[in-house]
Amino acid sequence: MARQERALRTRNALIESAAELFDRDGFETASLAMISARAGVSNGALHFHFASKAALADAVCVTAAQRLARITDAGEERADDGALQMLIDTSHALVRGLAQDVVLRAGFDLADGRESTGAGMDLCARWQDWVGEAFERAAREGALAQGATARDATLTVVGAVAGFKTLGVRDPAWLSPETLTRFWGLLLPRVAGEFTLEGLEAAGTQAGKEAPWF
Amino acid sequence: MARQERALRTRNALIESAAELFDRDGFETASLAMISARAGVSNGALHFHFASKAALADAVCVTAAQRLARITDAGEERADDGALQMLIDTSHALVRGLAQDVVLRAGFDLADGRESTGAGMDLCARWQDWVGEAFERAAREGALAQGATARDATLTVVGAVAGFKTLGVRDPAWLSPETLTRFWGLLLPRVAGEFTLEGLEAAGTQAGKEAPWF
Numbered sequence: 516m517a518r519q520e521r522a523l524r525t526r527n528a529l530i531e532s533a534a535e536l537f538d539r540d541g542f543e544t545a546s547l548a549m550i551s552a553r554a555g556v557s558n559g560a561l562h563f564h565f566a567s568k569a570a571l572a573d574a575v576c577v578t579a580a581q582r583l584a585r586i587t588d589a590g591e592e593r594a595d596d597g598a599l600q601m602l603i604d605t606s607h608a609l610v611r612g613l614a615q616d617v618v619l620r621a622g623f624d625l626a627d628g629r630e631s632t633g634a635g636m637d638l639c640a641r642w643q644d645w646v647g648e649a650f651e652r653a654a655r656e657g658a659l660a661q662g663a664t665a666r667d668a669t670l671t672v673v674g675a676v677a678g679f680k681t682l683g684v685r686d687p688a689w690l691s692p693e694t695l696t697r698f699w700g701l702l703l704p705r706v707a708g709e710f711t712l713e714g715l716e717a718a719g720t721q722a723g724k725e726a727p728w729f
Numbered sequence: 730m731a732r733q734e735r736a737l738r739t740r741n742a743l744i745e746s747a748a749e750l751f752d753r754d755g756f757e758t759a760s761l762a763m764i765s766a767r768a769g770v771s772n773g774a775l776h777f778h779f780a781s782k783a784a785l786a787d788a789v790c791v792t793a794a795q796r797l798a799r800i801t802d803a804g805e806e807r808a809d810d811g812a813l814q815m816l817i818d819t820s821h822a823l824v825r826g827l828a829q830d831v832v833l834r835a836g837f838d839l840a841d842g843r844e845s846t847g848a849g850m851d852l853c854a855r856w857q858d859w860v861g862e863a864f865e866r867a868a869r870e871g872a873l874a875q876g877a878t879a880r881d882a883t884l885t886v887v888g889a890v891a892g893f894k895t896l897g898v899r900d901p902a903w904l905s906p907e908t909l910t911r912f913w914g915l916l917l918p919r920v921a922g923e924f925t926l927e928g929l930e931a932a933g934t935q936a937g938k939e940a941p942w943f
Contacts, residue, residue, distance in 0.1 A: 540757075541755065541757055541842075543755055543757045543758045544757045626899075627895050627896065627898060627899065628755075628898070639896075639899070662918065663915060664915075666911070667911045667912070667914060667915040668915060670903075670908055670911055670912065671889060671911075671912055671915055671916070673892070673896070674888075674889040674892035674893050674896065674903070674908075674912065675885060675888040675889045675892055676892065677891075677892030677893075677895050677896050678887070678888035678889055678890065678891030678892030678893075678894075678895065679888050679891075679892075680892075680895075681841050681891050681892065681894075681895045682841065682853075682887070682888065682891050684841060684842070685840075685841065685853070689884075689888070694884055694888075697880070697881045697884055697885075698881070698884065698885055698888065700881060701877060701878075701881040701882060701885055701919060701920075702885070702916075702919070704876065704919055705915060705916070705918055705919035706915075
């Protein structure tokens with residue numbers, strides 16, 4: 516294995532290990548010694564890659580932002596089905612990601628929390644902006660119901676997904692496809708125009724069920 | 730001041746001080762020394778009242794549960810306007826409470842977090858049960874729209890309020906009356922039957938704007 520490749524693997528192992536410990540114990544409690552031990556590397560190797568715990572948290576947020584971008588990019592590729600189905604599918608991919616991918620989950624937790632870094636804030640803002648643009652695209656497509664605005668729909672979807680993530684820490688049922696499907700099933704008849712509604716699947720289309728990072 | 734009254738005041742000061750530090754620094758970071766100093770009492774006095782930080786966290790959750798009960802009780806007293814308006818008003822009172830009352834906010838944070846105690850879990854469960862019962866009452870009143878179920882409406886409202894609380898840590902606009910009013914404005918035409926809808930105020934009625942703990 517080339518030196519550079521080995522260094523990249525070590526760096527990635529440290530990011531995964533940090534995300535696992537931030538997720539399990541919280542940012543404040545997780546120690547650099549535990550993170551390096553879990554990644555199977557020395558303390559010196561950790562400090563070669565990251566100057567501080569804050570730098571590691573930043574790297575977790577940047578990696579999470581890359582994974583979020585893959586999820587939203589995969590959604591954009593299926594935008595032919597219309598912006599609303601793209602939104603539903605992408606929210607399902609994100610919720611599955613938050614349930615299964617500890618880096619994505621830790622990235623959003625850091626973004627929400629007190630310790631949050633610039634990278635973390637960016638992650639949250641990107642998701643909110645993406646949802647906002649998708650609802651505005653749906654409005655331009657004439658897919659929104661009368662009286663439903665992109666702005667109100669955005670805050671409802673961003674708020675509910677953030678709540679399902681928070682509540683899912685204690686009870687995984689909140690961060691399940693079933694909960695999200697029920698949420699969309701309730702919301703869609705209010706948000707989608709009559710003719711658009713018929714073609715929409717609250718549970719996501721098959722394409723939406725393929726997580727891009729698997 | 731009688732001895733018993735003084736003891737009660739000290740106990741309440743410690744609960745307020747613990748809530749403030751849990752809220753500002755997180756449960757793990759807040760120290761018993763900082764909590765007693767902020768409350769203006771000795772370490773010995775703290776240990777007279779609370780055996781551990783976990784015991785203090787329990788007391789914060791129990792106090793928060795009492796305040797939540799006052800909010801929901803005040804809602805019940807206005808149930809003559811119908812269960813849906815009671816729900817809207819009570820959610821506004823809770824959101825105002827979460828924005829302004831550090832004990833209520835810290836109680837819910839402890840309930841959502843990793844450190845959470847039995848008392849914390851109970852707090853979350855009580856709010857969810859109360860919302861569920863209110864929507865079921867609305868269903869019995871014939872106030873729900875066709876196709877809208879109490880169960881789906883409950884998970885949407887509980888999820889969104891939890892999300893507004895989480896997102897509000899970084900940006901207070903999320904935990905504002907305006908955000909909640911926009912959310913209800915979007916949701917109500919889907920959840921409320923046609924004739925019920927006319928009489929509902931998404932921003933809450935005047936009665937709903939009086940916080941019971943002021």
